[in-house]
Amino acid sequence: MSKDISEITRRDIIDLFVIGLENPDDPLCNDRLYWSGRMDEEIFLSRLFELHSMPSTDGRYKDAFGDIHQHCTNNSDWDVDWIFYDSRFDLLHAEDEIFLNFLCEVFHPAVRLERQNWEGFLEEFNKLLKLDGFIIKESCKISGRSVYNWERLVDQNIIAKSQGEDLKEKFDSKYISSQIEIMNSTIETAPNVAIGKAKELLETCCKTILDEQHIAYSADLDLTQLMKRACESIGLSAKSVDKSTESGNIAARILGNLGAISQGMAELRNLYGDGHGRTRGFRPLPNRYANLAVGTSVAAVKFMWDTYVERIKK
Known part of the structure; x- marks a missing residue:
C-alpha cells in the first residue's frame, strides 16, 4: 500500500467536512456533509474497521465499538471531526x-x-485527489443509485513525458527545458497552451538542427517548410530512401508523414493554440487532443534529433 496522498490534500478534504461548501443560494450558510451520513458513527465505522478488536479510550468499555457508541450515540460529547484525529x-x-x-x-x-x-463534495474531493493521482468514480449501481470506488489515475502521457525528460538532457537548453515543462504541465489544465508549446518544440528542434549544421534558412519559413528543410538536411526524406524493397517503401511512407505532422500541428495551433486572440465563444479542444499533440511533437522531435546525432557521428 502507498502513501501518495499528501497531508496537505488530506487536511484540505478534512476542512471540507468540517467547514463545508459555500452555498450559492445562501452565502452565510455552508452546505455540510457529515461523514457517517444517516448511520450512527459506530455502525458506519464497523463497515470499514474491526471495532470490537480495537482498543477503547474510555476505561468503562472494552473496545472501540462501545467507546464510540457511548460518546457519539448515547452522549454526543466528541467534536464532529474526532474521527480524523x-x-x-x-x-x-x-x-x-x-x-x-x-x-x-x-x-x-x-x-x-x-x-x-x-455530489458537490464528491466533485471537490476529486479535484484535490487528482493532484495526487487518484479519483473516486462510480463502480456500479444499487437500486438505481451510484456506488463509488477509487482508482489510481494512469498518466495518459507518460511516454511523452519520459521522452521529454530525455530531450531536455539531449538539447541541454534551459529554454527548451522550460518549454517542455510548461507543455507537460498544461495538458490537463490549459490544453490550448500545451498545443502551442508542442508546435514551438517542433520549430525549435528544426532550427537547432539547421543552426548546428550552419545551414541558412529564411525567418519567413512556416513550420511545414522549416521541417522539410531540417529533415532533408539529415537524410529524413522520402526521396532519400531506396524504394526498391518493401521495407524501403514503408520507410518512405513514414518519412513522408513527418511533413503531415508539421502541417497538422500548425493548423491545430492556429485554431486552438495559445498564439492568437480568442473570442468570448472560443471553446478549447478536450485534453485528449493536447495529449495527442504533445505526444506526436515529442516523438517526432526525438526521432529527428536522434537521427541528427547519429549522422554527425559518422
Missing part, C-alpha cells in the same frame, strides 16, 4: 487505501443523505 484510525497519515475506502464509504447509497449536496 483519532490515533486508532489515523486517517491523516494512514495508507492511501484506508483513507480512500473511508471516503468512498461516505458516498455509499446506504450511508449518504440524498438531500445533502453530496
Whole structure:
C-alpha cells in the first residue's frame, strides 16, 4: 500500500467536512456533509474497521465499538471531526487505501443523505485527489443509485513525458527545458497552451538542427517548410530512401508523414493554440487532443534529433 496522498490534500478534504461548501443560494450558510451520513458513527465505522478488536479510550468499555457508541450515540460529547484525529484510525497519515475506502464509504447509497449536496463534495474531493493521482468514480449501481470506488489515475502521457525528460538532457537548453515543462504541465489544465508549446518544440528542434549544421534558412519559413528543410538536411526524406524493397517503401511512407505532422500541428495551433486572440465563444479542444499533440511533437522531435546525432557521428 502507498502513501501518495499528501497531508496537505488530506487536511484540505478534512476542512471540507468540517467547514463545508459555500452555498450559492445562501452565502452565510455552508452546505455540510457529515461523514457517517444517516448511520450512527459506530455502525458506519464497523463497515470499514474491526471495532470490537480495537482498543477503547474510555476505561468503562472494552473496545472501540462501545467507546464510540457511548460518546457519539448515547452522549454526543466528541467534536464532529474526532474521527480524523483519532490515533486508532489515523486517517491523516494512514495508507492511501484506508483513507480512500473511508471516503468512498461516505458516498455509499446506504450511508449518504440524498438531500445533502453530496455530489458537490464528491466533485471537490476529486479535484484535490487528482493532484495526487487518484479519483473516486462510480463502480456500479444499487437500486438505481451510484456506488463509488477509487482508482489510481494512469498518466495518459507518460511516454511523452519520459521522452521529454530525455530531450531536455539531449538539447541541454534551459529554454527548451522550460518549454517542455510548461507543455507537460498544461495538458490537463490549459490544453490550448500545451498545443502551442508542442508546435514551438517542433520549430525549435528544426532550427537547432539547421543552426548546428550552419545551414541558412529564411525567418519567413512556416513550420511545414522549416521541417522539410531540417529533415532533408539529415537524410529524413522520402526521396532519400531506396524504394526498391518493401521495407524501403514503408520507410518512405513514414518519412513522408513527418511533413503531415508539421502541417497538422500548425493548423491545430492556429485554431486552438495559445498564439492568437480568442473570442468570448472560443471553446478549447478536450485534453485528449493536447495529449495527442504533445505526444506526436515529442516523438517526432526525438526521432529527428536522434537521427541528427547519429549522422554527425559518422
